[in-house]
Amino acid sequence: MIKQSIITIATLGLLSVTASAFDTASCVGCHGADFEKSAMGKSKVVTDMTAEEITTALNGYKDGSYGGPMKMLMKAPATAMSDDDIKAFADKYGKK
């Protein structure tokens, strides 16, 4: 019963995330308008990372397998991104 509710909530969360287009507006306060800053003096500069590194980082924040001392700050923002959002984001901001 409890397990079923958790799955329902997770599914609903996923649907609402899919429905809303991803927007970097919520990120720029910490990372800079063009992701050119080190967020809170702790993160890497995202535009210095390759698309692959960005993908690994965001997926890792979701499942807890990546991150430094402030990784808990990135859990919610990363979880709000779908796989497609992450790919598009990494392609756009990754170092060419």
Ligand code: HEC
């Ligand atoms: C509350 C401030 C804050 C917000 C909002 C935020 N970030 Fe971050 N971000 C950080 C910090 C701090 C780190 C470094 C965390 C760590 O691993 O210790 C980080 C790390 C990252 C990294 C990996 C950089 C590295 O050091 O490896 C990426 C990519 C990233 N953020 C993207 C985003 C995106 C995309 C959003 C918006 C959806 C976002 N962030 C929103 C503070 C923030």
